[in-house]
Amino acid sequence: MAAEPLLRALTRMRSFVLDPDVLVRAVASGRQKGAQPRWKRVELRYVDLKAGRHLQVTAYDETQAHTTNHAVGEPGQPSPARDAVDDLMDEPFGNWHVETTTQQHQVRVTKKLEALVHTTERAEAVEVDREHDRDKGRLFPEDDPVLVALGISTAEGRIKPSRQAKYRQVEEFLRLLDASLGEALQKGHLRRPTAEDPLRVVDLGCGNAYLTFAAQRFLTHVRGLPVRVTGVDVKQQSADHSSGVAERLGVEADFVVGSIAAAELPQPPDVVLALHACDTATDEALARAVGWEAALVLAAPCCHHDVAAQLRRTPTPAPYALLTRHGILRERFADTLTDALRASILRLQGYRVDVVEFVESEHTPRNALLRAVRTGGPVKGGGVRKEYDELVATWGIRPRLAELLDL
Template sequence: LSWMSAQLRSASTALNVQFTKKGKPIVHRAAGIAPGARAASADAGADAHRSSAPAIRAVGISSVSTASGPLISLEHDRTKRVPIPPNEPHPFLQALGMQTSEGRIKSDMQDKFQQINEFLKLLGHTRELERLAEGRTSAPHAVSTGSLTAGVSSARPLCILDCGCGSSHLTFGTYHYMSSVLGLPTCIMGVDTNAALMQKSNDFCRTLGLAPSDAEFFAAPILSFSPRSPPDVVLALHACDTATDDALALGIMQEAPIIMAVPCCHKHLHKQMAGKPPPEPFGPLMRHGILRQRQLDMLTDTLRAQLLRVLGYKTDVVEFTSTEHTPRNLLLRAVRIEGGRASGPATAGSASRARGLKQRGQLLQQYDNLKAFWGGVTPRLEELLAPQLRQLRDDLAAAGM
């Protein structure tokens, strides 16, 4: 054996196993410390370190006890806070088939549930939801985690658009988080080309008692969809290939305050680079298929993030969950800068606007330089936003920048 001793502890017992040089095991069992004995041991100072009674710690419960009575309070042990607690029954989770009637997340839905929670956590970190909701509520908003529809006021709601929503787990999770957990009036829209899934989601809405004005799903390509009201948040979780670009473009065109996308597969730039010699000194890296794929994936997301910055969004790229739950775990998170329109010339007296235009011009130059370095590739997102980029270049030229 590579080890000579081991210790196993439970709430009431400690088991110690030691092996002699000849390999003979010696087993010791010890009970927990009674409160009186624990106090006496603590008063003894240095004697406490020589006590043969084991220290016992349990996680996730308020106290542990033995036959002689309670051992120690563990109120300091707290469950990790997440947007949607995993051990509390939720009507929408059960209706979606993610949770059992006892309130446990099903084993085959653990990864999806983890992704939703991490996505929502990063959405909350923007601090934009509360700001957007200011002035929209007519009265203090009741919070209820027991009902999907409880506590929503008659004020104009925040509008969530989920692009390429598929089975709509994220859509409904976002609705529940915003309306029932944060207490914000919310409506949701989902769009996907899978008509059967969209009908299923609409049926699910009616089962929950949600009116079309609260939640509705549409079978359509992302870019051909016209939201009934401008979305406040545009989401896309694992929209395939250029569908992510469609979602980002729609969010920018609608001037959505928040855009969050987790890209899936990347094929567009891979096809453009096929057969082209890589820029120096990237030849050794691009020789290997897996490294080439990852490099072009990173290039795609870098260009996407830079275009969002160019067009007036504060943007970061973060890991939204562990690769244990999904290998596609990069999140593009963009928050629209106040007054961050990409078009419209700087006018006299608009010093702040002129500074913003100059900054976007610098970001655009960085974008152009990166493209040129990689052989002049053209991302799909740039193609979709050609009118906005052309207007920005005209504005820069008119301002002499």
């Protein structure tokens, strides 16, 4: 695949995006070297409204989606849709994925700001879906076989009312996974997988494997990446059930029985996922990721009992007594302190870390996510270590993750 001038590649993609009869969907994500677009990710598709055909743009920041509709306009007349596309093409996105009725185009911007374009032909042409009332920004249609097999959707292909929150959590988790993978691949922090050596993804504490199967489906079928996923859970029943689901779906996935702390994998994973591992199980997941030197880690913690219990036993340092005097405030402060210390410890282990909201609080109160990308080796000293040491000394606590890593 030879590089070509970026402007030429984007001009070609622009022609597809501006054709309502051809475009199925376009997605922009990642960022170019030395630049930062306004949005983490943008999705474009055409919808038919009462006022006529419009280009629907769904732009994602760190916490939520913003949807706008732009009129296509008559030929030769001003076109808000064309203006919106031109504005987005000017943003320094690192990747464009453009799906048409007959082809799929993947554009990746190199460090030299050139374009690598990979085009595949569809086995058969697809129709453009312009229904405005379809669920916005969903990664999977409701009747996707994976959702039906997992019991999230009914046999008729509709999301079950009792599974709406779970579906929302998995969707938002995958959005962050998609954006994080794209950036890590672009910057070279994550190796580029091949069919012979696929990307190894492990879901620690997978339970019923909602995230395991959703990640496999999304990364292989939507992003076209060669991937091998493994779910780890302590229950044999969970592994047997998930293996049966994988067999019925014809999905290549492995399920290992064991605790997060002790489970053995044939090869170290590239990506570690942990969704709502309870209390110190999140610390065990992070410790395993560090031990494996995983390139990317996404962990959404659940309850935070360990540090909260330590705060109850330890005198509160002045002048912070008001933070721990009332039980509900002490618990909330313990949540924040726990995740702040986890982020600091991961930085000491050579990871770039940020903490984001991955789903709105109305869906779940446990909506923080630690996203870590390995960028170097452990940090032995300096400001990061001093900041961490002062914080734990002030509060007189010992984080479980620090014990697991012998920090």
